Amino acid sequence: xxxxxxxxxxxxxxxxxxxxxxxxxxxxVAVASDGDDGLRQVFAARPDALVLDLMLPGQNGLEILREVxxxxxxxxxxxxxxxxxxxxxxxxxxxxxxxxxxxxxxxSPRELVARVQALLRRSKPGKESPAxxxxxxxxxxxxxxxxxxxxxxxxxxxxxxxxAFLARHAGRVLSRExxxxxxxxxxxxxxxxxxxxxxxxxxxxxxxxxxMIETVTGAGYKFVAPEPATS
Ligand code: CA
Numbered sequence: 001x002x003x004x005x006x007x008x009x010x011x012x013x014x015x016x017x018x019x020x021x022x023x024x025x026x027x028x029v030a031v032a033s034d035g036d037d038g039l040r041q042v043f044a045a046r047p048d049a050l051v052l053d054l055m056l057p058g059q060n061g062l063e064i065l066r067e068v069x070x071x072x073x074x075x076x077x078x079x080x081x082x083x084x085x086x087x088x089x090x091x092x093x094x095x096x097x098x099x100x101x102x103x104x105x106x107x108s109p110r111e112l113v114a115r116v117q118a119l120l121r122r123s124k125p126g127k128e129s130p131a132x133x134x135x136x137x138x139x140x141x142x143x144x145x146x147x148x149x150x151x152x153x154x155x156x157x158x159x160x161x162x163x164a165f166l167a168r169h170a171g172r173v174l175s176r177e178x179x180x181x182x183x184x185x186x187x188x189x190x191x192x193x194x195x196x197x198x199x200x201x202x203x204x205x206x207x208x209x210x211x212m213i214e215t216v217t218g219a220g221y222k223f224v225a226p227e228p229a230t231s
């Protein structure tokens with residue numbers, strides 16, 4: 001399967017040029033012309049690499065980078081930032097959650113393609129995310145298996161993603177909107193009931209351990225890490 005590159009760039013000319021050249025190099029390409037749509041697509045489409053313009057309508061490139069680096073699902077996503085000015089570059093270099101590479105406009109499309117290829121090669125030896133253990137619950141992101149007291153739970157892919165996300169963020173209140181955006185990958189305003197339905201199913205499957213998913217009235221859900229069993 002061809003590797004998948006998402007381009008977030010508001011200037012149509014550059015966007016088209018990037019799409020053309022990346023596709024010609026054999027990549028599958030999706031584009032977004034503003035930051036909000038771009039961020040939505042990052043979580044919805046899970047690209048293999050991201051080409052990110054800095055100055056964007058909606059959320060700007062730095063905000064997007066911060067969101068991407070803040071989520072376990074996307075924190076290792078290779079990102080190339082496009083900047084219009086060297087001054088922006090200075091700001092970026094001091095930025096804590098940096099990009100993997102930078103290009104100053106104007107750049108040659110061929111150079112960009114080469115950088116994307118290099119980044120994807122570097123990121124290949126997959127960084128394995130370790131399994132999460134929360135009390136008797138163990139969530140293994142590699143094998144996508146969940147065990148509770150050593151017994152394997154049968155979950156749908158979405159149930160797995162939701163439980164893994166909740167467990168990863170144990171102790172934090174997560175709003176239905178955030179869960180929709182980061183687990184389902186879209187802004188599904190008005191459809192937050194979807195989250196409730198999945199939580200209800202997860203609780204059924206968790207049986208007696210269901211209180212680990214706590215409802216926080218008016219706010220959302222919180223995963224409560226049980227006390228580690230003493231032996
Ligand atoms: Ca721009």
